[in-house]
Amino acid sequence: MQRSTKVTLAAVLFSSVLAACGGSSASEPVVIPDTVGLEVHAVSGLKFDASSYTATAGDIEVAYVNEDSIRHTLVVVEGDTKVGSFELKVNKSGDVDLGTINLPAGNYVLLCTVPGHQNMKADLTVK
Numbered sequence: 001m002q003r004s005t006k007v008t009l010a011a012v013l014f015s016s017v018l019a020a021c022g023g024s025s026a027s028e029p030v031v032i033p034d035t036v037g038l039e040v041h042a043v044s045g046l047k048f049d050a051s052s053y054t055a056t057a058g059d060i061e062v063a064y065v066n067e068d069s070i071r072h073t074l075v076v077v078e079g080d081t082k083v084g085s086f087e088l089k090v091n092k093s094g095d096v097d098l099g100t101i102n103l104p105a106g107n108y109v110l111l112c113t114v115p116g117h118q119n120m121k122a123d124l125t126v127k
């Protein structure tokens with residue numbers, strides 16, 4: 001009984017913190033679907049959470065999570081060419097954007113296209 005009371009209190013406190021930060025009562029927890037085949041986080045310091053990623057060839061569901069406080073995008077480049085019209089955008093901390101891109105096996109580069117963010121670059125190996 002005492003234990004469940006504590007859990008409930010913690011949940012209430014957590015929601016009020018979220019509401020206070022977001023300025024909106026509609027804050028929802030970030031849910032990344034199980035079907036996601038590539039998860040990339042934008043982190044502070046104008047970088048991704050890894051310098052290289054891997055995925056399985058075919059339709060790849062991509063989740064882009066913003067752990068930073070500013071806007072970032074995510075595109076896939078092969079050689080010097082952007083692949084298709086695929087672009088994910090996360091405008092603020094906590095944002096998650098989802099999209100699907102079809103990629104055959106090969107070596108690609110992930111980029112953020114926001115001006116000044118050219119250091120946000122990572123290798124993507126698709127097998």
Ligand SMILES: [Cu+2]
Nearest residue numbers: 072112114117
């Ligand atoms: Cu960026």
